[in-house]
Amino acid sequence: GENVEQHPSTLSVQEGDSAVIKCTYSDSASNYFPWYKQELGKRPQLIIDIRSNVGEKKDQRIAVTLNKTAKHFSLHITETQPEDSAVYFCAASDNSGNTPLVFGKGTRLSVIA
Amino acid sequence: NAGVTQTPKFRILKIGQSMTLQCTQDMNHNYMYWYRQDPGMGLKLIYYSVGAGITDKGEVPNGYNVSRSTTEDFPLRLELAAPSQTSVYFCASSYNQGGTEAFFGQGTRLTVV
Numbered sequence: 014g015e016n017v018e019q020h021p022s023t024l025s026v027q028e029g030d031s032a033v034i035k036c037t038y039s040d041s042a043s044n045y046f047p048w049y050k051q052e053l054g055k056r057p058q059l060i061i062d063i064r065s066n067v068g069e070k071k072d073q074r075i076a077v078t079l080n081k082t083a084k085h086f087s088l089h090i091t092e093t094q095p096e097d098s099a100v101y102f103c104a105a106s107d108n109s110g111n112t113p114l115v116f117g118k119g120t121r122l123s124v125i126a
Numbered sequence: 127n128a129g130v131t132q133t134p135k136f137r138i139l140k141i142g143q144s145m146t147l148q149c150t151q152d153m154n155h156n157y158m159y160w161y162r163q164d165p166g167m168g169l170k171l172i173y174y175s176v177g178a179g180i181t182d183k184g185e186v187p188n189g190y191n192v193s194r195s196t197t198e199d200f201p202l203r204l205e206l207a208a209p210s211q212t213s214v215y216f217c218a219s220s221y222n223q224g225g226t227e228a229f230f231g232q233g234t235r236l237t238v239v
Contacts, residue, residue, distance in 0.1 A: 019168075045225040056216060056230040057169070064225070102168060106225065113159055113184070114228055118168035 015040040017105050019117025026093050027125050034120045036103035037085040043105040046079060046086045047114070051100045060101075061088070093124045128152050132217050132231035139207040139238045147202040147234050149217030157220045158200040159184075159228065160192065162213040169216065175200055207238045 016039040026032045038046075044065035049057040063070045063077045063086065070077050074093075079086040090097055103117040133148045151158065156177045161169040171184030175194040189211060191203040200219075204211060217231040 047227065056232050058230070059227045062227070113157075113171055113174050115171075116161075116169045121166075 015043055015105055015112060015115040017103060017115050017117040019103050019120060021120060022118065023121045023123070025123045025125060028093060028095060030093055032088075032090045032093055032097070032122055032124075034088045034101055034103070034122070035085060036087070036105075036117050037083075038105040038115075039084065040105070040107070041084065042107045045106050046077070047104050048075075048077060048088050049102045049104065049116075051102065051119075053099070057102060090122075093122075095124050095126050098122060098124045130217055130219055130229050130231035132215075132234050134234060135232065136235045137237070139204075139236065141207060141209065141238060143207050144203070144205050145207070145236075147204070147215055147217075147236075149200045149202070149231060150198050151200075151217075151219040151229070152198065153219060153221075153229065154197060155219035155221050155229075156197065157222065158194065159218045159220075160190070160200070160202045161216045161218065162186065162211075163216060163233075164213050172202065172215075204236075209238050212236060212238045 019036045047062035050060045051057040061077050063079050074091050076089045100119045100121050102119045104114045106114045130151045159174045160172040170186045173192040175181045178197050181192050215234045218228045220226050220228040
């Protein structure tokens, strides 16, 4: 089955700097890669996703890139703000309906003001 | 539109007791999931369902049971609670199993003493 590795497990950045979180996956059939943000004591919520027919996607200060050949995808947050502090999870699945989302172990991002 | 609703939000159980965590969604999603999140850790899939009457084991099913008699409801049953089941439990649903956003409930914080 699918295995998703996520790095780093913790990340501290100064406010205004960029943050990058990287994930690798094992199943070449995976073609859907969402990112979830979980604030302290809250539920995970989708912030951005990318499909295998796209190499990059942006939404304001966040962007995701995908390298299918290398089986890795990354989350980029620019101009970080204190409210970006949270745990971020990457995930992977295929859209055949055969397998549920498989999550990485998460990255705790701290933005220092 | 309530989305995914879980009850209770908090519960303390004694070792050996049993309980049912309730989950209901009003989005007419076929796919529903139960995850557990241990402190500082990622999301591990316990059970999932692709539709009423159909359930399947995830990564960590031991000690749990589920049923799916309706599209809306997906209760999780803990039999003979053990301290290792102390965790935060999240129910989620999605329109499709892969390729679409998973919506999470607010979580149930369970402590077994």
